[in-house]
Amino acid sequence: MIPKTPPASAPTMIEFRDVHKWYGDYHALRGINATIREGEFFSLLGPSGCGKTTLLRTIAGFEGISEGVVLLDGRDMADVPANKRPTNMVFQSYAIFPHLTVAENVGFGLRRQRLPKAELAGKVEEALTMVGLRGFGARAAHALSGGQRQRVALARALILKPKVLLLDEPLSALDKKMREQMQVELIRLQRQVGITFILVTHDQEEALVMSDRIAVMFEGQIAQLSDAETLYRRPNSRKVADFIGTMNFLPATVLNESDAVVEVEAEGFGRLSFGADQVADDGDAGTAIGFRPEILTLLYEGQAWGDREVSAVVEEVVYYGDMTYYDVRIDGSSKTVRLSARNVFGRPVFDRGVRVRVGWNPGALILFR
Template identity: 50%
Template sequence: MSDEQFISIQNVSKHFGDVHAVDRVSIDIARGEFFSLLGPSGCGKTTLLRMLAGFEFPTAGEIFIDGQAMSTVAPNHRPVNMVFQSYAIFPHLNVSQNIGYSLRKDKLSKADFNSRVGEMLDLIKLSGYEDRASHELSGGERQRVALARALIRRPKVLLLDEPLGALDKQLREQMQLELRSLQRAVGITFVFVTHDQEEALTMSDRIAVMSKGRYLQIDTPTKLYEAPQNREVADFIGTMNFFDASVQDVGDGQASIDAGPLGKLSVSPGNLAFSSGQAALAAIRPEKISISSEKPSGGHVVEGTMDAAAYLGDRSHFYVRVPGVDKPVAVSAQNIDQTHLHGDGNQGQVWLSWSNDAVVLLNKD
């Protein structure tokens, strides 16, 4: 066991009848890492989390936590605690009874109990809430109480099942930052399940993007966004423009491709393998394309006509028809001085330009 394999999920499958909720998944999670399982509902992320908690047992494979095999360990004996999606605050107990729920078997004196609970209340900034009934708490407060309750015995791993889903946008963004700084403060390994890609990108050290019981890619948020390994990941995380391309020549960390209407480009293939003559996809993020109403000099430039524009305050989204490309090309631009693009010239001609390193080369499914 090394710190890199603090949690080691080895070839784990979970079948419910004919449904393969989790299908031969192997993931290593490092000690102290904030690790997210990201995917649409039904992708197996929650089942995987519940297997870590011990509420489900794998059909095949083994899970190790801190070197210890979990297949015979009941959930109440595991060194993990969980924050539930619905928070699962015990309705008949007050805040301090909820937070101190797991301390009962330690047979602490009243003073010790209160000081332990008090520490947690300080941590979640809810001091003075000891005697509140659970129904007197707001959504954000319930979330914090659930967090404190799960952390009070300092588990080796904290599991979080979409804990921010029920909060409104503003509170959610605040809680994302708080959760992240809390994780750094306590140094406990967090495994976080979410279907919200923005949430995963904001908080995680690494993310496993899951689909249909398997993972598509495990990487840091930057790598997932900047260098997705396949079309599904590129599509799921953020927005991506795809162009059919054919590989002409591969060599020395560079590949020459013919991207049809976009012309011939020289791009980095990353760690994917390509061979000459192969069909591929050239992918470009909307914000890596520059848009202007006058033809820029130099670089890769194509001409198009404006199809639609959406003003989002800090930035604008444009959809530009380029001859030879099926779907309008999505372009995102910061609203520094682009406002003139919203004028009457909307339907007019625009020029799109990008640099070579903005292009990601992907296998064609």
């Protein structure tokens, strides 16, 4: 499923302007600047304690901010309490009211509208149908399974037609199968209702699968904000590269440098030159070249390769069924790198200790410095 990104020209739904948050001496948010577009599926991704949940909660109004401005649909949210904001939230624990039925939970937010009974029941049933829980209204909330609670929480939030739906690690309590199923359903639901979804997750795969754009956060700051593919193929720093998927690093030294091109000598790869768009921040870890496992191609005997190739020894083999990961040591390199190969029927997996040819393409490498 390829997410259809709303164009960059789509109207802004949320804007953070230099947002800071202090808890006593602890600086939780350190100058957040970002805009989230209308109709976008946006993710806040980062390790625990990076401030992603805090940032989400400033949108919901559960956390005040110490400095800066949060604009929602053009309106400053500073003095708008949580219960007056056009946002609704799906909580990590789902926060299903245990003393109420499913229908009472879903209809909870409609209480203030004082709708006639039949209309209320109709809306509740409509919301339940949307999340695949048609006919569950009369059930007691505490008798639901994890996946069902998740759906009730979604229905309860969406029934109010918020401008923004906030999802705080909504899938973290589910098992793997259920999680994958809910990921697809959430994407479908988001397309259907067209509301801006903001998802907080620490699971990079989940963020990549679901989001139009992702903000990667470390230590209260946004390290990179871009679409999933850019984030994966062109991380702007070693930290982001390390956090998203697997990235191999090999030490390198700069030989020459001009405005447009940097020339380096890299372990195992020899002399390489990088364009300005291939350079990322090394975060004081030292100059290195970086590449994803699938960038290297393990060449079987006699296979022709039109580009560059190096020779290496297989040191470890990790078999995954559809894929195999090989840790190989490229000749002239001090450490092994990991590469991945799709398994093809009829072609045996390479053994440990075997000498292999590895094909690669200089355009796919990144220089961290």
